[in-house]
Amino acid sequence: MDLSYSHEHEAFRAEVRAFCSAHADRAPKSYLGEEARAWQRLLIEHGYAARTVPKQYGGYGAEPDLLKSRIIAEEFLAAGLPMGMSNQGISMLVPTLLELGSEEQKKRWIGPTLRGEVIWCQGYSEPGAGSDLAALTTRATEDGDDFVINGQKIWTSTAAQADMIFCLVRTEPDKPKHEGISYLIFSMKTPGIEVRPLVTMTGRAEFNEVFFSDVRVPKTQIVGQRGQGWLVANATLRHERGMLGDPNQAGTRLHAVIRLMEEEQVDGRRLMDNPVLRDHLLKLQARVLAMEMHGLRLLTAAAKGEDLGLARLIVKLQGCELNHQLAGFANDLLGELGILYGDSPHLRSSGEWQTRFMFDLGLIIGGGTAQIQKNIIAERGLGMPREPKAAG
Amino acid sequence: MEFALTDDQRMMQESVGRTLERVSSLDAVRRGDSAFEALKALAVPGIMIPEEHDGQGLHLLEAALVAEQLGRHVARMPFLGSAVMAPLALRGTSWLEKLARGEIAAGVAISEHAAGARDGAGVALRNGKLEGSTLFVLDFEADVYVVAERNGALYLVSAAAKGLTRTLLPTIDATRSIGKLEFDRVEAEPLNAPPGTLARMIDAGRIVLAADTLGAAERMLEKAVAYSKERKQFDRVIASFQAVKHLCAELAAEIEPARALVWYAAYAFEALPEESRRLAAHAKAHLSEIGPFVARTATEVHGGIGFTDLLGLHYWFKRIGFNRQILGGPERVRDDAARAQGWLGN
Numbered sequence: 001m002d003l004s005y006s007h008e009h010e011a012f013r014a015e016v017r018a019f020c021s022a023h024a025d026r027a028p029k030s031y032l033g034e035e036a037r038a039w040q041r042l043l044i045e046h047g048y049a050a051r052t053v054p055k056q057y058g059g060y061g062a063e064p065d066l067l068k069s070r071i072i073a074e075e076f077l078a079a080g081l082p083m084g085m086s087n088q089g090i091s092m093l094v095p096t097l098l099e100l101g102s103e104e105q106k107k108r109w110i111g112p113t114l115r116g117e118v119i120w121c122q123g124y125s126e127p128g129a130g131s132d133l134a135a136l137t138t139r140a141t142e143d144g145d146d147f148v149i150n151g152q153k154i155w156t157s158t159a160a161q162a163d164m165i166f167c168l169v170r171t172e173p174d175k176p177k178h179e180g181i182s183y184l185i186f187s188m189k190t191p192g193i194e195v196r197p198l199v200t201m202t203g204r205a206e207f208n209e210v211f212f213s214d215v216r217v218p219k220t221q222i223v224g225q226r227g228q229g230w231l232v233a234n235a236t237l238r239h240e241r242g243m244l245g246d247p248n249q250a251g252t253r254l255h256a257v258i259r260l261m262e263e264e265q266v267d268g269r270r271l272m273d274n275p276v277l278r279d280h281l282l283k284l285q286a287r288v289l290a291m292e293m294h295g296l297r298l299l300t301a302a303a304k305g306e307d308l309g310l311a312r313l314i315v316k317l318q319g320c321e322l323n324h325q326l327a328g329f330a331n332d333l334l335g336e337l338g339i340l341y342g343d344s345p346h347l348r349s350s351g352e353w354q355t356r357f358m359f360d361l362g363l364i365i366g367g368g369t370a371q372i373q374k375n376i377i378a379e380r381g382l383g384m385p386r387e388p389k390a391a392g
Numbered sequence: 393m394e395f396a397l398t399d400d401q402r403m404m405q406e407s408v409g410r411t412l413e414r415v416s417s418l419d420a421v422r423r424g425d426s427a428f429e430a431l432k433a434l435a436v437p438g439i440m441i442p443e444e445h446d447g448q449g450l451h452l453l454e455a456a457l458v459a460e461q462l463g464r465h466v467a468r469m470p471f472l473g474s475a476v477m478a479p480l481a482l483r484g485t486s487w488l489e490k491l492a493r494g495e496i497a498a499g500v501a502i503s504e505h506a507a508g509a510r511d512g513a514g515v516a517l518r519n520g521k522l523e524g525s526t527l528f529v530l531d532f533e534a535d536v537y538v539v540a541e542r543n544g545a546l547y548l549v550s551a552a553a554k555g556l557t558r559t560l561l562p563t564i565d566a567t568r569s570i571g572k573l574e575f576d577r578v579e580a581e582p583l584n585a586p587p588g589t590l591a592r593m594i595d596a597g598r599i600v601l602a603a604d605t606l607g608a609a610e611r612m613l614e615k616a617v618a619y620s621k622e623r624k625q626f627d628r629v630i631a632s633f634q635a636v637k638h639l640c641a642e643l644a645a646e647i648e649p650a651r652a653l654v655w656y657a658a659y660a661f662e663a664l665p666e667e668s669r670r671l672a673a674h675a676k677a678h679l680s681e682i683g684p685f686v687a688r689t690a691t692e693v694h695g696g697i698g699f700t701d702l703l704g705l706h707y708w709f710k711r712i713g714f715n716r717q718i719l720g721g722p723e724r725v726r727d728d729a730a731r732a733q734g735w736l737g738n
Contacts, residue, residue, distance in 0.1 A: 001453060001659040002394045009393070067393050272735055275727075282726040286653065286678035289671075293652035296395035314645040371634075377644055378637035382617050385632045 003296070005067065013071045019046055020079035027081050032161070037116040040085050048072050049084025050114040053094065058111025066303045073248060087158065089113040089120030093166050093185075096235050100224045109164075109185070121188070123153040123167030123210060124233065131372050133168075134177045134230060138212060140169035140184065142219075147171065147184065149192075149215040155366065159195045159208035162188050168229050181229035186217040202358045203341075248295070250319065253326045254288045257281065260333055264348075271333055284329060287322055310381035317373040320364045327357040395652070397457070405457040408434060412465035418704045421466050421567060428469040428494065436471070438492030441479050445488035452476070452596055456603035456658035463607030463715075466707040468567045473500035473530030473538075476600050477593040481538045481546045481585050499534035499551075501526040501573055505544065506594045506719040514542050521555075521577040522547060528718065530597070532560060532571035539573070539580065544590050547580035554579065565714035567707060595668050597719050598676035599657050605683040605715045606647070606654050608708045612690035613643045615705065619694050630693075639689050646682040653678055673729035680716040680725070687712045 005013065026042065028035040043049035044060055051069060053059020062068075076083050084090075094113055097106050112118040129136040138151025149169055159165070165188055172180035188195075192215035197205035224232040261272040261281060271277050294311065301308045330353040331338035340347045341354055364370050378384040397405070408431065415430040431437070439455050441447025448454075455476050462471060474491065478498035482488055490496045504513055504526060515524040522539065529537065537549045549556060555576040563570060617640050620631035630636050657675035661668050687709040691698040698705050716722065730736055 001396070001398075001655060001663075003659070003663070005393050278730055278735060279723060279726055282674075282677070282729050283681070285729070286674040286681075286726075287649075289656070289674055290649035290653035290678060293395065293656040294649035296393070297652045297655075300393065300395040310644055311648045314641075314648050317641075318645050318649060371638065374638040374641035374645075375634065377641035378631075381644055382637075382640055384617065384620065384637050384640065385629065387632055387634055388628065 005071070009067055009071060012068055013075060016048065016072055016075040017079070019048065020075055020081055024079065024081060031082065031085065036085065039082065040114075040116045043084045044114060048076070050090075050094075053098065053110065053114060057098070057106050058114050066299055070299060077248065077252065085116050087116075087119060088122050089118065089164070092122065093120050096166070096183075096223065096232060099235050100232050102223075105185070105223060118164055119158060119162045120164050120166060121156050121159045121162035121208075121210075123156060123165045125155045126152060127154055131369055133233075134181065136168055136170060136181065138167075138169050139173065140171045140182065140217070142171075143216075145220075146216045146218055147182075149184075149212045149217060151212050153210040153212075154198070154207070156195075156208045156210045157206060159188070159210050160197065164188060165210070166223070168233055171229075172227050175227065178230045179227055181233070182226050183223045183229035183232040184217055185221050185223060186215070190215050190217065192216070200358075200362060202355050206359070206362070248292075250288045250322050250326065251292055253323060254285060257284070257326055257330050257333070260330060260348075264333065266335070277333065280329060280332075284322075284326060287325075291318060291322060310377065313373075313377045313381045316368065317370055317377065320360065321370070324357065324360040324364060327353055327360055331357050395655075397655075401454060401457060404454060405461060408436065408458050408461045409464065412461055412467050416465040416467040418707075421468070421704065421707055424468065424566065426469055427462075427465075427467040428497075431469060432494035435492075436469075437475050437494040437497075439475055441488050441492040445492055447479075447488065447492040451658075452599060452661040453655065453658040455596075456599055456654060459600045459603035460607035460610075460654075463604035463609075463711060464611045466567045466608065466711050468569075470497040470499075470531035470534065470569075472597055472600050472604075474498045474534065477502075477530070477597045478538045480593050480596060481583050481589055482548070484584065485548070487536065487548070496535040497531055497533065499529050499531045499537040499571075500593070500597075501529040501537050502540040502590060502593060503528035503530075503719070504542075505540050505590060506597070507717070507721070507724060515539055515575060516542050517545070517547075517580075518577075522549065522575040522580045523577060525572060525574040527572050528561070529571050529573055530718070532558070532569045537573060538583070538593075540590055546583040546585050546590060548583055549573075549575075549578060549580045563714060564710040565707075567711060568714055570718075591669065594719060595672035596661060598672045598725065599654070599661060601715045601718060602654050602675040602679035603658065605679040605712050606651055608711050608715075609643075609647055609650075609679075609683050609686040612686055612705070612708050612712075613640065613647060615703075615708075616640055616643070616690040616693035619698075619703075623695070636693060639693055643686050643689055646685065650679055650682055670729045670732035673725045673732065676719065677722040677725040677729065680722040683712040684716060 023042065026039060028039045030036060040049055047060040047062050050059035051062050052064045055061035073083065090113060094110055097110055113120065124133060126136050126138060138149065138153065140147035140149045164185060166183065166185050168181055169184055170180050171182040192213045194211040196209045198207040198209055199205045200207065261277065262270060264271050298308060298312055334348060334353060337346055337348055338354065341351050379386055411430050411434060412427060415425065415427045435448050436458055438447030439450050439458060443449040474497045477500045479488060479491060491498055510527060513525050513527045515522055515526050526539065535551050539547045539549050541547060555578040557574040559572040561571050620636050621629055623630050654675050657671040660671045691705055691709060694703065694705060697703060
């Protein structure tokens with residue numbers, strides 16, 4: 001155990017910190033638009049985004065060093081600056097193409113995706129294929145040099161803004177379900193695609209449904225081998241699960257809760273001076289600390305190329321749950337103010353806590369439900385057997 | 393940046409584990425055997441005592457790793473008080489060598505300062521002699537006691553001192569020994585421990601209790617998983633039922649991050665002393681919350697047989713329950729964490 005950083009890493013931290021103070025005025029207000037893209041290009045140029053993506057594909061080309069990646073995240077957080085873009089194209093498609101894409105696909109798509117010039121959406125889940133994703137039925141039938149796609153996707157975030165989609169389709173309907181799937185990439189402007197917003201409990205349309213009617217896609221736009229889409233998709237799902245349980249997020253959220261308790265008053269008394277609320281805060285603080293330290297343990301192992309197995313498998317479940325608990329507690333701290341919404345007078349933080357409490361429930365369900373996570377922990381982490389298949 | 397155990401630490405922990413496997417089997421636990429002699433051979437009593445006093449000169453993190461093994465094996469031996477807390481008070485005295493060599497054991501009588509005074513307990517110095525009483529004295533079967541007076545000053549009292557009455561307090565946990573000391577003008581040696589020593593003893597004790605609970609909880613989960621893979625109902629091993637799998641997964645999901653918290657608090661005891669009070673309190677309180685959750689759930693996975701004496705699961709269940717209350721229950725300990733970060737207002 002030694003939580004101090006080496007000279008090399010401390011020097012790197014100083015470099016990142018200097019960058020942050022020199023360029024703070026160029027930070028974009030929104031994560032979309034030209035200002036955001038300019039920021040992204042600046043970060044890539046300095047190696048603070050797309051850090052380990054090879055230069056020839058538009059990245060910075062640094063050797064992977066998880067500690068440096070962490071230092072970047074810590075310093076940007078401390079400076080209150082937005083990190084590099086983290087849309088589904090960058091966090092899921094790029095790693096997949098790097099691992100399994102053809103040379104041409106890498107050259108054509110990775111650079112523009114990293115620079116925010118091409119926005120992607122993910123076409124995985126279907127109304128009948130959620131937790132059992134491999135049961136998907138969107139068909140891609142061969143017709144000359146093309147596939148013709150028919151079917152429906154759901155839970156497609158950013159589908160309305162997306163230029164492109166990475167999509168799982170069934171190309172071999174006669175094969176066992178895991179072996180008949182292919183991973184296709186195609187333009188969202190292809191004729192036959194219809195996007196319908198899906199309004200959630202937050203009142204916003206964070207997701208969409210996407211309908212395909214005779215959508216023609218050249219066969220060359222397959223990633224990996226035909227029929228191996230399940231393996232390709234699993235490469236991306238691994239990246240998604242890592243993303244959803246980011247323990248730093250809980251730390252940031254805890255600080256916001258602490259501020260809330262120090263600033264809000266009831267009957268002229270700070271919330272922090274209420275022993276019951278304070279005790280609850282402390283319980284959550286211990287959980288956040290545990291998850292942060294757990295993250296450092298995983299980081300140390302990953303930097304050495306070790307896989308801690310069970311310890312890694314619990315992150316999505318615990319991380320999402322903890323974030324949700326923090327948001328729920330913040331709503332309790334707000335009390336009656338916590339039921340205000342929209343543009344109500346007296347609303348705090350633009351209703352952020354209310355929205356998060358609802359949206360986080362979506363994160364507990366999405367990317368592998370909590371129940372699926374528990375199956376994975378039990379089966380892969382604890383070696384317990386799978387549920388036998390039901391008869392019929 | 394290295395958040396991991398060293399090879400030496402891992403090897404030390406494994407060798408303690410192997411020894412306990414032998415001397416702290418369930419049968420040995422039932423008989424009330426002590427693991428003290430066997431762990432003396434591994435120099436465990438002197439783990440935190442400086443090398444110049446015949447100890448190993450190791451840190452609280454190593455002590456926590458030993459405690460994790462003691463919890464795993466529900467082992468009986470004077471450790472928390474005698475090997476971890478007392479040496480902090482006895483620095484600079486000639487008692488350290490004897491403690492390190494395992495020739496004597498030291499009890500620790502500071503409960504009133506950590507968990508509050510019950511039944512009017514409290515020790516006061518009058519005319520150079522100790523008077524009053526103290527409860528929940530740790531490692532009670534000892535040759536000497538480190539005693540905290542009401543104002544926090546520390547004294548050493550011989551178990552054979554005139555005017556000292558010792559009463560063993562039976563507890564739910566058959567693997568621990570605690571008791572009551574009553575003082576009737578008892579001769580005591582003032583200890584010249586540096587200011588803050590009492591708080592450091594409490595912090596060290598809380599971290600070690602958290603580590604003990606961690607080990608006991610890990611073992612209970614392992615037992616639950618192993619049992620569920622053998623036990624058949626409805627023609628299936630019960631481990632294949634999602635209801636059972638999800639219980640075990642929830643326990644693993646609580647235990648894994650808790651381990652990182654315990655390591656961190658133990659590391660911080662020496663490396664980040666200004667953070668130590670808060671982290672020790674958090675480790676103790678958090679493990680006191682998840683420990684009983686693991687204990688009851690792992691027992692439930694075993695079904696009716698887990699509730700009986702046949703498998704001895706209750707030794708772990710009770711050890712975890714004991715650890716939760718000793719040196720302060722979670723609410724009280726969390727109050728210390730609040731105080732340490734200036735959240736108590738006045």
